[in-house]
Amino acid sequence: MAKIRSKKNSSKKEVIIEKASKLFLEKGFGAASMRDLAEHVGVEAASLYNHIQSKSEILQAICFKVANDFISHMEAVQSSPEPALKKLELIIRFHIRMMMEQFEFVYISDHEWRHLPEPYLSNFLNQRRNYRRSLSDLIARGIERNEMKDLDPHVAVLTILSAISGIESWHRSRKSVSRETLENNMVKYLIGGLKK
Amino acid sequence: MAKIRSKKNSSKKEVIIEKASKLFLEKGFGAASMRDLAEHVGVEAASLYNHIQSKSEILQAICFKVANDFISHMEAVQSSPEPALKKLELIIRFHIRMMMEQFEFVYISDHEWRHLPEPYLSNFLNQRRNYRRSLSDLIARGIERNEMKDLDPHVAVLTILSAISGIESWHRSRKSVSRETLENNMVKYLIGGLKK
Numbered sequence: 150m151a152k153i154r155s156k157k158n159s160s161k162k163e164v165i166i167e168k169a170s171k172l173f174l175e176k177g178f179g180a181a182s183m184r185d186l187a188e189h190v191g192v193e194a195a196s197l198y199n200h201i202q203s204k205s206e207i208l209q210a211i212c213f214k215v216a217n218d219f220i221s222h223m224e225a226v227q228s229s230p231e232p233a234l235k236k237l238e239l240i241i242r243f244h245i246r247m248m249m250e251q252f253e254f255v256y257i258s259d260h261e262w263r264h265l266p267e268p269y270l271s272n273f274l275n276q277r278r279n280y281r282r283s284l285s286d287l288i289a290r291g292i293e294r295n296e297m298k299d300l301d302p303h304v305a306v307l308t309i310l311s312a313i314s315g316i317e318s319w320h321r322s323r324k325s326v327s328r329e330t331l332e333n334n335m336v337k338y339l340i341g342g343l344k345k
Numbered sequence: 346m347a348k349i350r351s352k353k354n355s356s357k358k359e360v361i362i363e364k365a366s367k368l369f370l371e372k373g374f375g376a377a378s379m380r381d382l383a384e385h386v387g388v389e390a391a392s393l394y395n396h397i398q399s400k401s402e403i404l405q406a407i408c409f410k411v412a413n414d415f416i417s418h419m420e421a422v423q424s425s426p427e428p429a430l431k432k433l434e435l436i437i438r439f440h441i442r443m444m445m446e447q448f449e450f451v452y453i454s455d456h457e458w459r460h461l462p463e464p465y466l467s468n469f470l471n472q473r474r475n476y477r478r479s480l481s482d483l484i485a486r487g488i489e490r491n492e493m494k495d496l497d498p499h500v501a502v503l504t505i506l507s508a509i510s511g512i513e514s515w516h517r518s519r520k521s522v523s524r525e526t527l528e529n530n531m532v533k534y535l536i537g538g539l540k541k
Contacts, residue, residue, distance in 0.1 A: 300530050300534055307514065315506065315507020339538065
């Protein structure tokens, strides 16, 4: 069988994780085996173990990569001088793009985190809770400053994040709506619905 | 073991389907067996088969019950003289209440329909497509009549239905937000975001 080929700038491990994300999306993390993964990558299982020890290691890499991306983006936005509504728009747009461009990673991180072993599980959930709290604080601030309608911030966060995760069904559909139309209209709906 | 007890006004079959819905939610349709179900209901498997032939029969009953509820409600709303925006509000409110009051049924119909056997599967998907098309037509009409903002109707439908299905995570949370707060704020957000 072939050796594991790496794309320019990606390590072999990254190539394996990339392929694993497609496999987990297709079969579910629980049902996919290391043997399936070796087949998917196109190498012997023994060769796979030179780069990666377990499915769990891959899941950790995916979940924490996604968490880092979202957290770093939010920190950058938070430290900008923009008004709260504009900050929220930037964050919503980033979520939508992540759902489009890194769909497998985001999907797995959203749906398979339950399989993370401790202490990663608690750590991941903690980061998730903090992230949602920051979003909800941002909305509370927007309401205080009269930039946003007086809506319960927790319900607003639930509405926003759930709406965006619905892009899953766009991926599985015939995509009669273009990426741009989807992004711009969802932003318009979710920001317009909050704007005072 | 106990006999299958029926609530007032529910047949034994209905009681079984009710219990099955909780089991399917907990274990997933694929993983739950008729033996699990018998245990859950508190009867011998043989006794269960007097009322119901297979898991599939239960899934069909659940999916088509939910589809009928949504379709009947939409037909009643459509035939009312209300403006499009008010019609949409009634439909959104109904979806939110279904997610709260018939959560197991709606969840199973949303997540497990793939396990329906033919011809039920095609029929179910057909009804689903038609339902979404009616919603999207309603929004297109609202835009034409200048009651709603100029948003892509397909993206609006995706946003609305995905946001509402996020109530799943409310069920699994500590419910720091009350039902009423959730319903009223989500309606306010989703209708306010469309209103011109």
